[in-house]
Amino acid sequence: xxxxxxxxxxxxxxxxxxxxxxxxxxxxxxxxxxxxxxxxxxxxxxxxxxxxxxxxxxxxxxxxxxxxxxxxxxxxxxxxxxxxxxxxxxxxxxxxxxxxxxxxxxxxxxxxxxxxxxxxxxxxxxxxxxxxxxxxxxxxxxxxxxxxxxxxxxxxxxxxxxxxxxxxxxxxxxxxxxxxxxxxxxxxxxxxxxxxxxxxxxxxxxxxxxxxxxxxxxxxxxxxxxxxxxxxxxxxxxxxxxxxxxxxxxxxxxx
Amino acid sequence: xxxxxxxxxxxxxxxxxxxxxxxxxxxxxxxxxxxxxxxxxxxxxxxxxxxxxxxxxxxxxxxxxxxxxxxxxxxxxxxxxxxxxxxxxxxxxxxxxxxxxxxxxxxxxxxxxxxxxxxxxxxxxxxxxxxxxxxxxxxxxxxxxxxxxxxxxxxxxxxxxxxxxxxxxxxxxxxxxxxxxxxxxxxxxxxxxxxxxxxxxxxxxxxxxxxxxxxxxxxxxxxxxxxxxxxxxxxxxxxxxxxx
Numbered sequence: 033x034x035x036x037x038x039x040x041x042x043x044x045x046x047x048x049x050x051x052x053x054x055x056x057x058x059x060x061x062x063x064x065x066x067x068x069x070x071x072x073x074x075x076x077x078x079x080x081x082x083x084x085x086x087x088x089x090x091x092x093x094x095x096x097x098x099x100x101x102x103x104x105x106x107x108x109x110x111x112x113x114x115x116x117x118x119x120x121x122x123x124x125x126x127x128x129x130x131x132x133x134x135x136x137x138x139x140x141x142x143x144x145x146x147x148x149x150x151x152x153x154x155x156x157x158x159x160x161x162x163x164x165x166x167x168x169x170x171x172x173x174x175x176x177x178x179x180x181x182x183x184x185x186x187x188x189x190x191x192x193x194x195x196x197x198x199x200x201x202x203x204x205x206x207x208x209x210x211x212x213x214x215x216x217x218x219x220x221x222x223x224x225x226x227x228x229x230x231x232x233x234x235x236x237x238x239x240x241x242x243x244x245x246x247x248x249x250x251x252x253x254x255x256x257x258x259x260x261x262x263x264x265x266x267x268x269x270x271x272x273x274x275x276x277x278x279x280x281x282x283x284x285x286x287x
Numbered sequence: 288x289x290x291x292x293x294x295x296x297x298x299x300x301x302x303x304x305x306x307x308x309x310x311x312x313x314x315x316x317x318x319x320x321x322x323x324x325x326x327x328x329x330x331x332x333x334x335x336x337x338x339x340x341x342x343x344x345x346x347x348x349x350x351x352x353x354x355x356x357x358x359x360x361x362x363x364x365x366x367x368x369x370x371x372x373x374x375x376x377x378x379x380x381x382x383x384x385x386x387x388x389x390x391x392x393x394x395x396x397x398x399x400x401x402x403x404x405x406x407x408x409x410x411x412x413x414x415x416x417x418x419x420x421x422x423x424x425x426x427x428x429x430x431x432x433x434x435x436x437x438x439x440x441x442x443x444x445x446x447x448x449x450x451x452x453x454x455x456x457x458x459x460x461x462x463x464x465x466x467x468x469x470x471x472x473x474x475x476x477x478x479x480x481x482x483x484x485x486x487x488x489x490x491x492x493x494x495x496x497x498x499x500x501x502x503x504x505x506x507x508x509x510x511x512x513x514x515x516x517x518x519x520x521x522x523x524x525x526x527x528x529x530x531x
Contacts, residue, residue: 183372186339189359190366191386191437201385205376 060266064259074260082238083246084264090156091222098165098218106172110180125166133163137231155233156240163228164221168214175210176203209280216276220269290315290473291441296345298331305331307497318467318474320488328497329477333443338362349441365434365442369449371426373418379429380414386437404432407466423451424459435470444476448483460486481521493517
């Protein structure tokens with residue numbers, strides 16, 4: 033075997049990094065094993081069920097809204113040329129992913145709190161939407177630009193198509209995978225969002241308390257509940273991401 | 288009276304003139320081939336007639352109507368792009384019927400037109416296939432049928448033979464010529480290959496640096512090329528010993 037030291041160093045570092053990331057991901061399941069019975073009991077705790085219901089319902093709502101709003105906005109961003117477009121795109125797509133979520137929660141508290149929206153289910157959705165919707169918008173904008181580059185909109189219009197036909201018969205069907213990808217990442221991000229939701233919606237059981245806030249609030253005093261909630265959250269996000277990968281690989285979806 | 292008139296058309300990107308005071312007239316039912324080397328502005332001209340690129344200057348008239356400010360969907364122009372642009376998620380029949388669906392044709396009428404066109408372009412049994420299952424020549428014929436389905440007032444073809452393999456090119460070219468003769472639709476066809484130009488065109492407009500430098504019948508072009516650029520472009524036709 034040749035003694036290529038650089039290659040050995042690269043392989044070793046990569047191996048340790050991958051192992052570290054996998055352990056970080058799956059250690060929770062190992063930890064659960066030690067207090068298995070308590071965690072299983074906590075899975076049926078009413079507060080855990082409440083947080084799960086609010087989390088899943090709000091994440092689906094956020095995913096649906098992201099698609100419903102993302103399609104027209106992505107069309108606008110892909111097709112309309114205007115001054116400062118790059119900056120607007122950065123503020124719409126990149127900024128929400130780097131902006132401190134807790135600060136965003138505070139902004140919403142100050143901006144929308146006066147309308148009675150703070151500490152409501154709507155507040156959960158609004159807070160999660162800001163942080164998670166950019167995934168869908170980003171996927172769709174990129175795909176619509178590709179399709180525009182291929183000239184599909186011009187061809188459709190030469191056949192008499194109006195914007196509604198271009199969107200419904202060409203752009204959306206040809207973006208099915210991206211739509212699904214954007215939705216699943218938005219959903220997963222919405223499931224994991226904590227800080228913005230906590231700041232703007234609080235943690236009222238069966239109303240605004242979600243899995244991440246429950247984990248945050250119980251990790252010190254009721255670790256079994258925190259672990260049960262974490263297992264649910266992690267399993268759901270793993271399932272969501274693997275489903276997306278599987279469907280995305282199934283090329284029949286596209287053509 | 289010309290059916291399509293392009294007068295004083297100009298387009299520049301930054302400091303580069305792509306189309307430079309271009310003038311062109313196409314008669315009713317005529318196939319006008321615009322020929323020129325890559326990058327001479329042929330496709331830009333086509334896209335300006337189509338309405339996908341706005342002209343900086345000049346006027347485009349189709350059937351006595353100035354169309355400069357009309358959106359693409361109101362120009363009633365059939366367009367076949369270089370890569371044919373078939374919608375990959377639709378079958379051949381659905382591709383051909385796209386424009387009819389937009390115009391909400393009744394199902395029976397739509398199917399009748401699709402069947403007739405499938406016969407015209409010799410693809411009778413391929414209606415249910417997806418574009419990825421077709422050869423280059425077959426895709427070209429589907430794209431042509433799709434453009435013709437809505438009975439356009441003008442047909443624009445962008446390098447219709449460039450994605451067709453050499454083995455079947457002659458056959459596809461003849462098929463295209465026959466379809467154009469049969470349907471009698473006024474056509475502007477952009478090509479770079481002189482052999483395609485001489486086979487397809489009733490007249491040939493030679494384009495160079497964003498201008499038309501000669502526009503004549505294939506025979507006139509061979510007999511009296513008025514410019515060394517024209518002579519060079521059609522040199523292969525003398526070698527082949529072809530005329531119109």
